[in-house]
Structures are given as structure tokens and as C-alpha cells.
Amino acid sequence: MKIKLSGHHVDITDPVKQYVEEKFSKIASHFPTLISLDIIVAKEHGEYEVEIRTNYEGSKISASGSDTIMYPALSKAAKKLDAALSHRKGHLKGKLHEKPTCTTPEIAHEIIQGMDLTN
Template identity: 60%
Template structure:
């Protein structure tokens, strides 16, 4: 999985990239179909904002988090992304388990009426 990290008013160092890869390793194992995650780290008004965007099974999934310190903001965004991906996976699985719809109950009734049980 490729993680694209960019910063706005924040210098993205090797330790920040390493921390992000460490936090998202769990997501990569749980959702192997994810190809890339885009992470934008912004500092504004004394807070760090982290926005994560990815594409999962044809749908864009985006989350954001903000904290006073950058590392807890990254962790919070990672937890939110994991929860959003689990929610999306649940929606996809629910469609697989829909009950079949019977289209011809009247035909079955007519067949029973036509049969001779004597």
C-alpha cells in the first residue's frame, strides 16, 4: 500500500512518514484491496489537522481529525479511517445477504389447483 504524505505549514520529516506507515500497517492487512492513501497534514490556528482519503471498492472514503499535537491527530485519523472502512465493508457484505424475492407466488398456487391428488 502506498501512502502519499503532504504537509501544509508542516514539515513532513522521515519520522512523521515512519509514524504514519506504522499506524496504517493494520489497515493495510485488514483491507488488502486498498492501493493508496493520501494524507494531508495541516497546521492552522495552533491545531494540527490530518485528512485521509482513499478509494475502497469503488467508493471514495475520507476522514479528518484535529488535535493540539500532530501525532495524536494522526492516530485519531487512523482510527476513524479504520472505522469508516469497516462500515463500508459491512455495507458491501449486507448486499450479499439480502433475502431472495419470490416473483411468482400466483403460479405456484395455480399449479397446486391443477394437480389431481386422487
């Protein structure tokens, strides 16, 4: 999985990159069709805000987290992203198990119900 990490008023250092790689390796193993993540870390008004965007199975998914410390903000955003991806995966899997629909016309059904089959 490709991770594009950028900072807005924040320097992205090697330990931060390593932390992000560790944090999102679990998500990459749970969702192997996930190709890339765009992560933006911003610091505004003394608070870190993390926004994550991705495309998963044809839909755009985003998650965000904020905290006064960068690492908990990354963790919150990762947790929200995992929940959103699980929700989307559930929608996709749920459509595979829809109830079968009746293929016979309703009129034929009514005719059979009205027939006297006791003879």
C-alpha cells in the same frame, strides 16, 4: 499500499513518515484491496488537522482528525478511517447474504392457494 503524505505549513520529517507507516500498516493488513492513501497534515490556528482520502471498492472514503499535537491527530484520523472502511466492508459483505426472492409469479401462487388439494 502506497501512502502519499503531504504537509501544509508543516514539515514532514522522517519520524513522522515512520509513524504514519506504522499506524497504517494495520489498516493495510485488514483491507488488502486498499491501494493508496492521500494524507494531508495541516496546521492552522495552532491546531493540527489531518485529512485522509482513499478509494475503496468503488467508493470514495475520507476521514479527518484534529488536535493540538500532530501524533494524536494522526491517530484520531486513522481510527476514523478504520471505522469507515469497516462500515463499507460490512455493506459489501451484507449484500452477499441477501434473502432469496420468490421467482414464481404471484398469480401462480394465488391459483395454488385457491385449489382444493384434499381429493
